[in-house]
Amino acid sequence: MRTIEVDDLKKTFSSRQGWFGARKTERALDGVSFYVDEGETYALLGPNGSGKSTLIRILATLLLPDGGRVRVLGRPLPGGEAEVRRRIGRVSVDAAFYKKLSARENLLYAAQLYGLEPAAAEKKARGILERLGLEPRRFHDPLEEMSRGMQQKIAIARALLHDPPLLLLDEPTTGLDPASKREVQRFLEELRAERGTTILLTTHDMAEAERLAARIGFLARGRLVAEGSADELKRRADAADLEEAFIRLTGEGFAPAAAEEVV
Numbered sequence: 001m002r003t004i005e006v007d008d009l010k011k012t013f014s015s016r017q018g019w020f021g022a023r024k025t026e027r028a029l030d031g032v033s034f035y036v037d038e039g040e041t042y043a044l045l046g047p048n049g050s051g052k053s054t055l056i057r058i059l060a061t062l063l064l065p066d067g068g069r070v071r072v073l074g075r076p077l078p079g080g081e082a083e084v085r086r087r088i089g090r091v092s093v094d095a096a097f098y099k100k101l102s103a104r105e106n107l108l109y110a111a112q113l114y115g116l117e118p119a120a121a122e123k124k125a126r127g128i129l130e131r132l133g134l135e136p137r138r139f140h141d142p143l144e145e146m147s148r149g150m151q152q153k154i155a156i157a158r159a160l161l162h163d164p165p166l167l168l169l170d171e172p173t174t175g176l177d178p179a180s181k182r183e184v185q186r187f188l189e190e191l192r193a194e195r196g197t198t199i200l201l202t203t204h205d206m207a208e209a210e211r212l213a214a215r216i217g218f219l220a221r222g223r224l225v226a227e228g229s230a231d232e233l234k235r236r237a238d239a240a241d242l243e244e245a246f247i248r249l250t251g252e253g254f255a256p257a258a259a260e261e262v263v
């Protein structure tokens, strides 16, 4: 079964430069088509501004497309927002939390929104955070006292509280130290193996895409320029590694994004 189906998806942003400035339009997605099968992990690779977050936000029902067809978990978008929202988990770098509240309080609040029983939700959240390597004593610390990496782990736990069959992960490991990165990657592999969770993730990290994803899509300037397994992409580009394949197939480099990533 196809968990995500996207056909000729388009999204343009328009903004005015100052009060009387000219209108500027930005074509964030320019006819993107792809699918993700049930139980598959698919990685979208692209430099800053290539449209990755826009695509994830449309699939997560946070943005409306301008054109094209989108189906998530068998429901059309727009149209099936309520059901899609109930059945997805989303993690992004801009995860909104009540920063003065503890991890526990934030997670219990989310559990309540999903209609989950608090004690069971707390047990589950603690189990996930333990697997992600967060010390149990941090569970009671206010979010504002936690590092970005710790907050990212809380965001992952929150996205999984309701056992979603589909996870949409926008740069899930950006900003994490190498050990935390490995813990998150191992956890995602286990989740797919144990629960058959379908995962769509965006990343700047070639090694991460290669480790986690059965198929990888190269996104550049709002277009899906190439897709396939890491080996297929390297073979097609006659490249030694995935970064070289990206440069050859898209005509774009990855330098700005790589320089931005602090590990």
Ligand SMILES: Nc1ncnc2c1ncn2[C@@H]1O[C@H](COP(=O)(O)OP(=O)(O)OP(=O)(O)O)[C@@H](O)[C@H]1O
Pocket: 013, 014, 015, 026, 027, 028, 046, 047, 048, 049, 050, 051, 052, 053, 054, 055
């Ligand atoms: N709300 C918005 N208003 C105006 N332009 C936007 C908006 N959101 C995104 N854009 C523009 O759309 C394009 C794609 O942005 P998007 O955030 O999807 O890229 P990205 O691949 O996720 O980048 P990054 O790796 O930096 O997160 C960019 O040119 C961006 O400036």
